[in-house]
Amino acid sequence: MLSSVQNPRFLLIQCRRSKPFHHHQYPKSIHAISQVQSVSTSLPTSEIQKIQKSILSREKTARQFAEQFLNRLRLTEPYVKSFLHVSKTVLNEADEIDRKIDRNEDVGPLAGVLVAVKDNICTADMPSTAGSKILENYRPPFDATAVRKLKEGGAIIVGKTNLDEFGMGSTTEGSAYQVTANPWNLECVPGGSSGGSAAAVSARQCVVSLGSDTGGSVRQPASFCGVVGLKPTYGRVSRYGLVAYASSLDVIGCFGSSVADAGILLQSICGHDKLDATSSKREVNDFTSQFVAKDYFESQPLKGLRVGVISETLGDGVDQEVVSSIRGAISHLEELGCTVTEVSLPSFSLGLPAYYVLASSESSSNLSRYDGIRYGNQIVSDELSSLYGGSRANGFGPEVKRRILMGTYALSAGYYDAYYKRAQQVRTVVQKSFKAALDEHDILISPAAPSAAYKIGEKKNDPLAMYAGDIMTVNVNLAGLPALVLPCGFVKNGTASLPVGFQMIGAAFDEEKLLRVGHIFEQTLEGCSFIPPLIADELFKC
Amino acid sequence: MKTKQQPHSNFTETARAKAVEKALKDFEAIIGIETHVQLATMTKAFCSCAYSYGDQPNSCVCPVCMGLPGALPVLNSKVIEYAVMLGLALNCKLSMNSKFDRKQYFYPDLPKGYQISQFDIPIATNGFIDLDLPLEFGGGHRRFGITRVHMEEDAGKLLHTGTGNYSQVDLNRAGVPLLEIVSEPDMRTGVEAAEYAAELQRVVRYLGVSNGNMQEGSLRCDVNVSIRPIGQLEFGTKVEIKNLNAFSAMSRAIDFEIARQAALYNEGKADEIVQETRLWEEGSQKTVTMRKKEGLADYRYFPEPDLPEVILTEEYVNGIRDSLPELPDMKRRRYEDMGLSMQDVLFLANDVNIADYFEATIATVPDIKLATNWIMGDIAAYMKNEKLSINEIKLSPQELGELIASIKSGTISGKIGKEILFELMEKGGTVKGLIKEKDLVQIVDPVEIEKIVDKVITNNPKQLEQYRGGKTKLQGFFAGQVMKESKGKANPGILNKILLEKLNAKS
């Protein structure tokens, strides 16, 4: 259990200089990671690889792993409340995997891995409410492509996680069903909108989880909950089956307790999908080849990597402790051989209003289908307009209504040019400035959020304050770029501490580089444990 | 086939004609048409559902066309192909870079709450259509402007119960691809408007992009009509007419509307002509107010983020241009050049299947006149009586050619040709086979004919006497008897020549 605030700057790293690092020689497979386990148990390791290795070697059964996670889920869920629905078939599915292993059948790279899925991602065998009353008890007739791929990889879907209604929010308090707590401090929010998925991984209720990220909904909760959050390039993962919030910004993202897990999860769900016209046909590389064991690192494994720190993100309005955590991460990257310089993105502050105009506009349209006619809650009425009005007034929460109103206004005749069109122009400017910065730098760095997690209720009635918290992340969605958030330090929170993550932004479709840098960063950040105290003791018993 | 206007009631018909004639002395009518054409693609515009008219409600649906949460549209590339085909056929300028937009409104037959359509950049603009007015309307060539052609999806249908207590939604039609064709306000009469629509129907059928069936709603026309005093430059108030299920209804509805508006003008009630949508009522032969337009509807169009831009390449467009079939107007000009009368031209080119049939026939026997006569005569009559299309009759154009050739060569008589035509249309088979089977070859051997003539004369001594006594009309009787005896096979020319010789011979 962590007893005090630990500044990561003092936690650095004895880089192993004994083994030379040659780019073409390191092992392609992530089996090498397992060697790290024996070296240091405090470093994040790939749980997915651990499970795969154990069940294939028959050291442990899939059922044993499943029971272990389900037990922890049962113990922690009354406090954390990450899940809106927990599958009843987890153990049966685990048994099925064990039987397959007994018969020497192929079980897939995610065999026995318990994956939690944000409840705005469609699952045919579980409800999919998107956190909204209007979809209460709604059960889709199909699996989202990402879910289908997970199942094909052998994963067990453990349940559906809580979120801000339709993904609109940054605290998960906007759920129509329940408030999820931050496992690090149950009085704090887990962030949002994928707060349930982040909290579930943080509390080790599942191995990895899927979230969605429209303006930071994977990255900010990853930072708040001390887990790794990966927002892929727009188009990298099929959106088919993701309940649309803002179609041009939405992406399905990954949570894990290590960079390797987030990467393996992405690997299994990404690629072109003929059911999503915006999914990219670009070839997908083997991300796992990036996860070299620490033993094989050179003294400066990131030598020559050009890192740009976005200067606008460390100024006013950003918590000083967050800034010093990021500075710590920067020093760490320098230790690893990176050349770090500051880079200015003058358009950065324009991103937030542009984002809210575009996301609201698209959402006002995307949510038109919830009219009570074909599915979802209906308020019966003799008159069509009151059937619509009643069903929507009753079914949507206040934040959703606010965004529908804003978006409808922004798209209205006479306002379109001043709002929607202008915001699109800003979006182009943002894209260009990121492009220019990424021509000069391999990756860009910023905090994932201006602060660590805050108290439940603190910003609930102050939407503008909540929106302002998205400043670090929305630009990345406007530009469609990939970004990885990983824990890098802590801030004081009373007598305890809360984790803080930093964001690495890469060029479009270059998740590979982010994963490589993130993995090396994480594997060399010794002395930092991002396991919440709530479960740390319990976890070591396993 | 062109159907003549069926008068529903002679009184209203003449009354309306008179009223329109009177109105058009003082006023000019300005008519523009919006046409929706359902495309005959195998699957819907944005999902893989097949659609066919009249299927069990909600049996051709999937998550995408039902607008379920999480479902996404993926464009059927045939829709673009058909749009480009029609754009080229209508002499339009193509947008090499267009996009889809969302048109937003709430209605129960619109599952997503928006229609995927094209707003500010339609795939084709600025074209025209050439047509020939039917002779019964005075004939003449017309060119009408096409403002734009854009791609969009159809909505579902509301099924109203008999009691009117509730309605049900059928989403079979939701997501079926449409092309909307907007004309310039170039038409001046109901007939011109109806002929514009008929020509558009021919074009889509020639291209094979739609069945163009108005009754099933595969081709739907909304008409905008306004009038202005002749000489006035500014347009009058535009009234939209819907529910036009046939070209004749279009023509009648527009004429009614012109007369209605003119009457209001003349009574000093021009301000009662308001911007509204009126429905054509077939029963009363009237247009009635459906809804008044309260300001302009705000559809909050914005670019559809679920679909990439539609980018055409020169190569793609050229490929389509090169494979376009001959279009109705080109065909009519070619038929005219072949020497066919305008009436024949309009008949043959009206239906691409008939035109194909005609051309396949003359490829077998190069006699344009005879082929035309047979097709427009007995074959057309048979099709009309039996309610069959040209593709449904069992006589192939090759066999029609064979039939014509057999008559021309004298193998069979024209009379026998006519007789076996019906058998061929009904049962099929070959001309040669039928001639052989029924022993129908014409008798042209004078010796054989003479034998029959002799036999008939011998068998009818009384009539012979009367003939020779001056009752020469009886020649017809003898000819008939000889024909009967030969089972219709005797060559009439030779028969008559021999018969006359024999009758007039002094014995």
Ligand SMILES: [Zn+2]
């Ligand atoms: Zn469908």
